[in-house]
Amino acid sequence: MSTHPIPATPSVPPQSNLGAGFRFSSYGPSYDPGPDYWVSVGDRMSAKFPGSKPEAIWIVGNFTDPGTYLSFPVKTSDPNITFAYTDMNEQALNLFDQKGFKIWLQVEPGNADMVSLIDLVLGHYGHHPSVIGFGVDVEWYKSNGTAEGTPVTDAEASIWAKTVRAHNPAYRLFLKHWDYNWMPPSYREGIVFVDDSQQFESFQQMIGEFAGWGKHFADSPVAFQFGYPDDKRWWGSLNDPPLEIGQSILKNVPNTSALFWVDFTVLDVFPPQP
Numbered sequence: 001m002s003t004h005p006i007p008a009t010p011s012v013p014p015q016s017n018l019g020a021g022f023r024f025s026s027y028g029p030s031y032d033p034g035p036d037y038w039v040s041v042g043d044r045m046s047a048k049f050p051g052s053k054p055e056a057i058w059i060v061g062n063f064t065d066p067g068t069y070l071s072f073p074v075k076t077s078d079p080n081i082t083f084a085y086t087d088m089n090e091q092a093l094n095l096f097d098q099k100g101f102k103i104w105l106q107v108e109p110g111n112a113d114m115v116s117l118i119d120l121v122l123g124h125y126g127h128h129p130s131v132i133g134f135g136v137d138v139e140w141y142k143s144n145g146t147a148e149g150t151p152v153t154d155a156e157a158s159i160w161a162k163t164v165r166a167h168n169p170a171y172r173l174f175l176k177h178w179d180y181n182w183m184p185p186s187y188r189e190g191i192v193f194v195d196d197s198q199q200f201e202s203f204q205q206m207i208g209e210f211a212g213w214g215k216h217f218a219d220s221p222v223a224f225q226f227g228y229p230d231d232k233r234w235w236g237s238l239n240d241p242p243l244e245i246g247q248s249i250l251k252n253v254p255n256t257s258a259l260f261w262v263d264f265t266v267l268d269v270f271p272p273q274p
Contacts, residue, residue: 019055019102019258020046020246022270023225026062026071026088028263033272039099041270045202045261048243049250053100055132055258057194057225060089060109060121063140076121080112080119081151089125100131105136106173113154115163116227123217133172134164135194137183151180157184161191174223180216192257193217200226203235206217207248214253221257222251241269251258 026032042054066125067080071088075162096103105121118134125131127194142150152175161173162257175183176194183193195213200206206226214222226245227235235241246259 001204011197011233017257018250019077019223020052021054021056021101021260022048022266023059024059024258024261025059025263029267031267033267035095037272039095039101039157040273041103041261041266042096042099043253044229044240044270045259048240049246054099054218055103055260056096056101057104057106057135057260058089058092059106059108059137061109061112061117061124063108063110063112063143065143065145067110068107068117068140070107070117070120072124076116076120078113078116080110081116082196085119091124092129092152093128097128099235101130102132103130104133104135105131106137106174106176107203108137110140114141116165118160118163122164122171126167132170133174133192134160135174135176137196138175138177138195151182152184154184157191158189161187165190176225183217188217188220192221192223193194194223194225194260196225197260198226200234202246203238203248206231206233206245207252208256210249211252214255219228220252220255221253222254223258224256224262225260225262227261227269230266232265238267 042056046054048050061070071085073085074083107117109117137148138152139149152273164171164173172190172192174192174194176196178197197209238244242261250256
């Protein structure tokens with residue numbers, strides 16, 4: 001863990017391969033302002049990091065014990081997969097296509113069959129050029145109802161990543177958790193590792209932990225979610241929290257591929273525009 005002071009605005013070069021945007025869920029913000037708002041958030045977040053492209057995590061499967069609830073109609077025999085009768089994502093994805101966004105489609109799987117989830121999600125939305133891959137929140141993988149989940153084995157990661165790439169060779173898989181011990185021990189091909197840690201005592205502690213995550217996955221791309229309410233006690237005093245946190249991550253974690261502000265505080269940090 002780093003104990004060195006973190007500069008408020010460290011100098012970093014333009015990031016041509018960086019994604020910068022937000023995490024979206026149906027339960028994160030107090031209300032959903034609609035697709036145009038989310039485009040504006042992606043554009044505003046990306047504009048803070050020259051050379052970056054708007055990128056977002058769009059959650060289409062919410063943990064619903066013991067499985068997951070998909071926010072679009074499907075046909076499945078898996079009793080751990082329930083679903084909506086209307087599509088709640090198509091309008092936004094159409095707009096993201098038009099605006100050149102990069103979108104990850106994420107699930108909180110519970111005990112649902114992972115290969116079925118990948119095929120259902122990418123089979124339904126794979127026609128969208130904005131979609132770049134599939135994400136798994138491991139906190140909710142085979143969860144007992146708490147946000148801890150079950151560690152992913154190398155064999156599972158390999159199957160999932162290959163299933164994702166079978167839909168499109170350019171697609172990638174992301175695996176997300178706050179503890180890298182829940183990640184596959186050695187399998188890395190086609191995977192981005194996302195850290196969603198929170199409840200830090202300080203800016204310095206967060207950067208120290210994120211740097212450790214990046215070092216652990218030094219040969220792979222990593223990404224970070226930040227801006228949680230429990231951390232507002234320190235990031236709330238920054239002049240530009242998304243910019244200053246993002247710049248410090250980029251300075252300290254050279255294999256960063258994407259930065260995501262979380263939707264729990266997005267309406268305050270990126271207020272809807274008239």
